[in-house]
Amino acid sequence: MTVTSRNADLVGGRPVVPSRGALRPLGLGEVRITGGFWAARQQVNGDATLQHARSWMDRLGWIGNFTTGGLGSPDRRGREFSDSEVYKLVEAMAWEFARTGERDLVSGIEELTAAIASAQSPDGYLNTAFGREGQRPRYSDLASGHELYCTGHLLQAAVAAARTDVGTPLLDVARRAADHVCRTFGPDGVWGLCGHPEIEVALVELARLTGEQRYLDQAALFLERRGHRTLPPHHFGWAYSNDDVPVLTATVLRGHSVRSLYLACGAVDVAVENGDDELLAAVAEQFDRTLARRTYLTGGMGSRHEDEAFGDDFVLPADRAYSETCAGVAAVMLAWRLLLATGEGRYGDFIERVLYNVVATAIGDDGRSFFYANTLHQRVPTATLPGDEEQLGFGGGPRAPWFEVSCCLPNVARLLASLSTYLVTADDAGLRVHQYADAEVDTALADGRRVALTMRTDYPDDGVVTVRITRTDGGLWPLTLRVPRWADGAVLVTADGRRTVPAGDLVVRRDFAVGEEVRLELPVRPRFTRPDPRIDAVRGCVAVERGPVVFCAESVDGESGDLDALRVEVTAQPADDGGKVVVRAWFVVPAEAPWPYGAVEPALSTGTALLRLVPYHRWARRGPSTMRVWLPTT
Template sequence: MAAMDTPTTTEETDRRHESVTRDNGRASKGPITPITPITPSTPLTPITPVAPGSGRLRPLGLDEVRITGGFWARRRHVNATATLAHCHDWMERVGWTGNFRAAAEGRSHRDRRGREFADSEIYKLLEAVAWQAAGEPGGDPGGTPGVDVTELIEAVVSAQHPDGYLNTAFGGPGQQPRYSDLEWGHELYCHGHLIQAGVAQARARGEDELVKTARRAADHVCATFGRGGIERVCGHPEIEPALVELARLTGEQRYLDQAALFVDRRGRGTLADPEFGRAYYQDDLPVRQATVLRGHAVRALYLAAGAVDVAVETGDDALLAAVERQWEATVARRTHLTGGMGSHHRDESFGDDFVLPPDRAYSETCAGVASVMLSWRLLLATGEPRYADLAERTLLNVVATSPADDGRSFFYANTLHRRHRGGPPSGDTVSPRADSGSRAPWFAVSCCPTNVARTLAQLPAYLATKDDRGVQLHQYADAEITTFLAGGHRVALRVRTGYPSGGNVTVRIGRSPDRPWTLSLRVPAWTDGATAWLTGPDGTRRAVPPGTARVTRVFRPGDEVRLDLPMTPRWITADPRVDAVRGTVAVQRGPLVYCAESVDLPAGRDVEAIRVDTSAEPEDGPHGDGGTVVVPGELTAPDGVRAAPWPYRPLGGLPAARSAEPAGIVLVPYHSWANRGPSTMRVWLPTTTPTTTPTPAPTSAPKPRTTDNGR
């Protein structure tokens, strides 16, 4: 390395699949070092939902990263000004907020409203409000327009039992006893969301009554489910990551120990066998033995996130490796093109390997949120960019798809093929979870709106990290970043980008120490097969493959590093083992998946009439900004396929006559579909000629045939 006073530049690129040496300095299991004591009105740093004590990367807090414009700034603004109040208003309307007063007054058996897990929605709203305000300059973490946080907290506090138990569905006069239905009661799940709300409030404001209430609830859980207590688990994981984060906040070892107990107890058959099988709530195999995520998708992902937290804080490399293997197998065989997870409507679960039907894709919004939670934790633990790749895909194509442009209606499930237009849901009643071609304002099971709200609120915390060498950018948005490097050296960065529709990312140095440090930028995996370019402060431009591009030098104020990513639309084909999409292709531009909508077709035509021609490449629409993509193809005439009494025919038989006309098919970003009213939609598009995909070689020679007599 050159002398400190001589500016030098080193540009290095780590390929995506190169092995990453883990930090062997992870703390071994032992007491967590307490951080800043909790004092009233004193925020705790870092102001971030996940603050691991070890690992490869350290997250930057909401006080260090501010999103200033573009795609995500618009959505966070809508979240702050519309979605949070919308969630609060609906929970008032359906009676969920009133459940706490009813519990405090002993009338829950008569007056309680909503499902057994309704308490958790109030907790997620409180968490979202804390993170949203903490990420706004000059924002008051104590409130947001349309949400009286003080009143909500007072109601929650009033319902807590003297021993710390808090649930409005169990344990009161005339109700089922506490923990009498661990399979479906969601009591520990609700406690987990209460604790996460308390952690958010503590990090955003300092200790208040919500924080104290959350700690009392955690103490109750430890006393009740610790060694010698109830040696079972909750049917819905969530308490595990919550307890670990509380341990990180307070330095209390017992919370970490209890989280580790819950992780180790899972898969031991302590829950009753449900109609869906024990895999539904991951009670079929211990976490360390499982090879792929299975069962209810949200449950599986929350459990995996908690297992990563436990592994990182206890130095359990074997547990971390087990979750990494599960993530790899799930991404390779059980994940939709959008990053969505979950193929079964009946039990909201993962399907078998490669069972990914687009028209039956469940891809629950909450599973998308949980997937981002897991990927973020794995990124912090290992530093591997593949985890940020999946988080990006999921954020842009699942999480961003759920809320409408106005932030007041949502998709619960995220199908990839909508066959029937349907009508708009009623604005006055709750809707079924997955039964509409339009977003609904509220659901009988409304876990997704508040999950979207808290994810958008904490989004700045997912953009960047740091380590002893410098700063890493993982997600791209207009942002201002200020942090301190090792030795207390302050760094200030300004990021400008047109992402995700534009591929240019420019990082301008505002402040830098007079010593070398490293700025790292993720080069997304989707650039494979194209060329991304990195330009350093000295003007040198070079091609960079997928992975991490690094610039190491003594930066000066005004220096710029520019990453140019290829945004040409391209055809995507699936692994031939995904039977449901054989003979079809999809289109992706940059990180965004595109779809066809019936509103862009001539009158009387539907998405079922589309055939695309893959002999020519997709092109940007007339504005060239990614708002639309146009693909060559044809549209079958409304009467172009004759009705047949039987939909099957001998191979080689003449197909029904078909008339079609050439057409340029307009596609829009998948996240924007159904914002123009009810429509049909599809992501995977049939081709005018059969697509060719490699056929896997047979694994063995066929066995000889035998007759009934064994010959």
């Protein structure tokens, strides 16, 4: 049965509002994270990260580009896509306002909206890097200019502002920009497309908000044009921009990771709105193959630094993992859309993996530094970076306060601000819980009955999740809980007793009473994980996971020795010492030689020791360090 969502404008807004699909996403007014792991990160995001991003964008002139002093000036600041970072910041501020009700955010959005609106041309075109005296002509570099990409982020910001009741003026700006795009690139316009997909997913969401069919049609048209080598030849190949084969006939995600994932998001959205089951199935199959062959243990995507791209199947080197933070955000966006469309709970498993091991890793504890790339093996100790210098390189090293390309920080900020909308959905009869956190839920079922519940947990440190019914209008309804694939031996406790449950979607259907509790006990004990033997780079290694969290060995202040010489013992499972994960290990120090190859491995063992591992999302927070996720065995 299909759950429609046009029949209710939910308080607080949601980033994705499909008109049909298996599941209906709940809004920020219906689900609120109240404590624990993610509440702390949302707090830092709201208190520090948003202002940090705003101050850097002011300092570097990215916001000033929109005003008279910067618009069309030869001194325009930042890369050609810097407009998009301002738009993502506005989107994050809108979701944060809906989450907290903080009125200062409204004035900030109004100020930025006024600046953005002042740069719009009478015909609706809006970009500060093209089209004015001394600049390149409009749309003269569709392959790399990012004009339509920037417009896409403008549309998403405007949708967020409109759904949170803080941005009618920005929506007016966005509609004029979208109308310009439709006139310019419509059926009777320029046969073109953007080298960096993003406009597609944004046009669909604008169509969902406004009901304007032309926006959806334009998104579908951009998708139809993709894959016919319309863009100029590129030194990274046509796959770099997913212009090598049509979306419908592709077999796997490839090329630039973020571009590929954003395009897939747009394809899912178009498929859902147009009832195109063939397109939806094609993208789902591409994603499945990508997960099976081109994804890191952390959920990170992209193994090539040079072009920020997917490698070939099973080319997943730990020490050259690019795993861009933006690709993590985009992967969550895609998995979420597939979850809503299909109702398949396994996508929730993947979202959980990315959240705890990419998104949570990226941002510093103070919210004012971040990783652009997320390596799985740091051979050279990270260095302390100055807090007032813009970094030019993107991969390796410590979290930096700002990068010349700072797409990742506002991307994570908008995801964290809207994160509660990814926890719970409604199906055709009840509620489904996909992510576990301290939270409060208050919504209406498909038949109009009002239900409310609280969720309490110390997840991911502890696997006990307690759901308590706080309101119900009576009658049977199903509560579905996700049991992760790793949770062998999970236990369900209800008024009917206690029983072991398998991985997958666990349905508890009852005439719930107020005060009734459902408890899920997930075994978060540490475990060894082994790679597919076709991943040459980590053959003979193991990783350690505990619940949804990937762990790593980290060398801080000489605590752990030379991690490149590390070997671990796998005859016994890792130990859980009060929430700390410990493995038995030793360091095999190779003999110095003039040539790094030989008939045998000359080495000297330093003896065994207990090695304490740390969650991967905690690495590089205690000072300069080396790190590795995959641990060689004997």
